[in-house]
Amino acid sequence: MKLYYLPGACSLADHIVLEWIGEPYEAIAVPREELKTAFLAINPAGAVPVLEHDGWRLTQNIAILNYLADLHPALGLAGDGTPASRAEVNRWLAFVNSDLHPAFKPIFGSTAYLEDRHVIDKTREHARETLRTLFGRVDTQLEGRSWLTGARSIADAYLYVVTRWARGKQVDLSGYANLDRHFAAMDADPGVRKAVTAEGLG
Ligand SMILES: N[C@@H](CCC(=O)N[C@@H](CS)C(=O)NCC(=O)O)C(=O)O
Numbered sequence: 481m482k483l484y485y486l487p488g489a490c491s492l493a494d495h496i497v498l499e500w501i502g503e504p505y506e507a508i509a510v511p512r513e514e515l516k517t518a519f520l521a522i523n524p525a526g527a528v529p530v531l532e533h534d535g536w537r538l539t540q541n542i543a544i545l546n547y548l549a550d551l552h553p554a555l556g557l558a559g560d561g562t563p564a565s566r567a568e569v570n571r572w573l574a575f576v577n578s579d580l581h582p583a584f585k586p587i588f589g590s591t592a593y594l595e596d597r598h599v600i601d602k603t604r605e606h607a608r609e610t611l612r613t614l615f616g617r618v619d620t621q622l623e624g625r626s627w628l629t630g631a632r633s634i635a636d637a638y639l640y641v642v643t644r645w646a647r648g649k650q651v652d653l654s655g656y657a658n659l660d661r662h663f664a665a666m667d668a669d670p671g672v673r674k675a676v677t678a679e680g681l682g
Contacts, residue, residue, distance in 0.1 A: 484530040492531035495636040499671030545634040572635040622658035640666040
């Protein structure tokens, strides 16, 4: 099994889950300059993550995370086998992938086309406010829970990644004690440590 990743990108979630699974895999760092050139032959979207398994190539983070969990149902990484627990995991995966992740785009530079420095700064300021609101919903969900859906799941791995981004990009997370607790627990997890270290993030 092969995972293509960029250090610290959303592919870190898959890297963490591969560590939790504990079976052999290969993690391949994609050179950033090849993302929109040579790597297009692997993923025409020019994006990570990409997973290769048994001669088959899978893209889209949510699909990959669910696939990894389905290969190892005994680990319960996508719920306890009941439709409701699966739906809870997918609810929070969707929140992270469709609401939180894209909200970072202005901060990661996708509004450079606007050219006007003042306008770009405003989009970033607005993105930080949006992110604070969205992380507030996560903090509420984590009240009285160690993990997003009660038990550790693939959604926690993805949440950890976007929380890292928020902390690195000075999103105001003050007062979100539940989120802080979740981040600290994930950050200390041996599988997370291995993935983070392998990506050179320390
Ligand atoms: N919808 C895709 C989005 C993946 C995505 O946004 N990947 C980013 C890293 S987090 C990427 O590879 N961006 C490449 C770039 O910089 O253009 C998914 O969920 O897998």
